[in-house]
Amino acid sequence: MLSIERTYQHKQACAHKKRHLRKSHAFTSLTNYVKECLILDNTNMCRTSTPRVVDLGCGRGADFIRFERRFPGVNYTGIDMSENMLSQGPFRHHDRVRLICQSIETASLPTADIIWSFMGMQNACSTRSKLKTFLGRINDCLETDGIFLGAFPNGTRILRDMHHLDDHKQLYRFCPIPAPNRQEKWYSFTLKDAYENLQEAAISPAEVFDCAKTLGFEVQALSFAEYIRSCASSSDKSELFSKIVGDAEVPAWAMRLAEYYTCFVIRKRTVT
Known part of the structure; x- marks a missing residue:
């Protein structure tokens, strides 16, 4: 097990704010909005003001910082198997941040009040056996009344639709457009490109949530698109939407793509 904060203590952080916007920016903004709303909506019942957060598949x-804004003083453990991503972590030197380079399937999970896995748990749930083992480990390390929050691609819907897609007519396709005066290239992205040869497309929301319920968890889930629409009537979330996504109309392809991702809240309640 590699402790990134020690190994990469002298490496310069990536200047994130200087990056050029990709063609996928509209969907990325929606994703960030979903993240903020999930945390805002579901952490108010946390038993402590300084929870222990474990982020599975944490990337950088x-x-x-999202949890630090909500809970100043939070203790955060991030687990990811990409050494390169962890080495770019903007908070890797922080006293209350611990980053571990290991697969979430084999890493020892610390006790947590909140477990967070946003698009990072797919490989750990790609078979029913792995799914049952994964959720059992979540149950073991999550405190009573703790919450497991996150999101994953809706494999059931992706597998159903991707072989019937016309890549030249998709409204939610990221079209390759030349970027004048820039060295980077735009990329073309479709559901078929992303998931045709990946195991993670097989993850079924119904199987995940049925398995969670057999372990005694309470489960709530919506597609990104449904969740975004449900947040529209909230004044504070409208302000948040303007801040993160902007005031311009969201492209149709971005909202269409949001139908293919599922966000969830899984709560561990006291056994009575």
């Missing part, structure tokens, strides 16, 4: 560990 950048979501630490």
Whole structure:
């Protein structure tokens, strides 16, 4: 097990704000909005003001700041198997951040009040056996009344639709457009490109949530698109939407793509 904060203590952080916007920016903004709303909506019942957060598939560990804004003093552990991503972590030197380079399927999970896995749990749930083992480990390390929050691609819907897609007519396709005066290239992205040869497309929301319920968890789930629409009537979330996504109309392809991702809240209640 590699402790990134020690190994990469002298490496310069990536200048995130200087990056050029990709063609996928509209969907990325919606994703960030979903993240913020999930945390805002579902952490108010946390038993402690300084919870222990475990982020599974944390990437750069950048979501630490989302929990720090909600819970100043939070203790954050991020687990990811990409050494390269962890080495770019903007908060890897923080006293309350611990980053571990290991697969979430084999890593020892610390006790947590909140477990967070945003698009990072797919490989750990790609078979029923792995899913049952994964959720059992979540149950073991999550405190009573703790919550497991996150999102994953809706494999059931993706597998159903991707072989019937016309890549030249998709409204939610990221079209390759030349970027004048820039060195980077735009990329073309479709559901078929992303999931045709990946195991994670097989993850079924119904199987995940049925398995969670057999372990005694309470489960709530919506597609990104449904959740975004449900947040529209909230004044504070409208302000948040303008801040993160902007005031311009969201492209149709971005909302269409949001139908293919599921966000969830899984709660561990006291056994009576």
